[in-house]
Every structure is written in structure tokens, then in C-alpha cells.
Amino acid sequence: MSNVDGGAVVRRDLTIVLSNATVAALMGPIGVTPDWPVIAGMATGLTFLLAAASDRNKVGLWALLTVGSFAMLALGIAAIIGSVPAGKLPPAVGGIALGSGLNRVMFGVVTPLPEYRLQREQAG
Numbered sequence: 001m002s003n004v005d006g007g008a009v010v011r012r013d014l015t016i017v018l019s020n021a022t023v024a025a026l027m028g029p030i031g032v033t034p035d036w037p038v039i040a041g042m043a044t045g046l047t048f049l050l051a052a053a054s055d056r057n058k059v060g061l062w063a064l065l066t067v068g069s070f071a072m073l074a075l076g077i078a079a080i081i082g083s084v085p086a087g088k089l090p091p092a093v094g095g096i097a098l099g100s101g102l103n104r105v106m107f108g109v110v111t112p113l114p115e116y117r118l119q120r121e122q123a124g
Contacts, residue, residue, distance in 0.1 A: 004121045010108040017101040024094035036091035043095025044102070051103035055117040 033039075050067060053060025078084045107114060 004118045006108065006113040006118060009113060009117070009121055010104055013104040013108065014101065017097050017104065020093060020097035020100065024090050024097055027090040027093060030086045030090060033085075033087040033091075036088075039088055040091035040095040040098070043092045044099040047096045047099025048103050049099075051100055052107060055103070055107060055114045057116055061120075 046067070050060070050064040054064040075084065107117075
């Protein structure tokens, strides 16, 4: 059993969620495409699943890091070739915030944080 304060982890994670949601809101004036509900929904679902998996074991953490790395690489390449889909960024960032927030509320507020997440926090 870990001696990490789960409440501190939840507060920090929800602060990050609030920060991401604020960024998404500030990006809103860039323009929103008609497919924003699909983009936001997919980002929410994928983020929730990856965050939940990363809280439970090392394989889940590596899955989160791999998907995130590929997404950043794709965005970087799109920026280099001048085809960043600006109208798709606000719902994607908003979906990431919502998925992360749902995960932390579900597994941290409603139910206790998974033990692996607490161990990972303690390891630093």
C-alpha cells in the first residue's frame, strides 16, 4: 500500500484538466469545423481509455506515451508542411481535457485511485 496522498494527485490532475479546457476555449475562435462533435468524442474516448490504462500498469503507460508521441510527431509534420488542421485543434484539445477529467473523477473521486498510479506517484 502506498503512502501517497491520493487527494493531492486528484487535485493536480484536475488542475491540468482545467488548464487544457481553458486552452481549448481560447482556441475556439480559430474556427470550428462541422465535424467537431466527432473529433471531440473520439479524443474524449481515446484519452479516457489511455489514461485509465496508464493508471493500472506499465503497458498502459507505454500505450499512452506511444500514442501521444505519434500524435505530436504528426502535428509537427503537419506544421512543417503547412497543413495544420487548425479548426480541428479546439475540439481535440477539449476532448483530451474532458477524457482526462472523466478518468480522474471516475478513478480518484468516485472510486479510489488505482494502486499502480499511487505507486508511480511515490516513485517520483
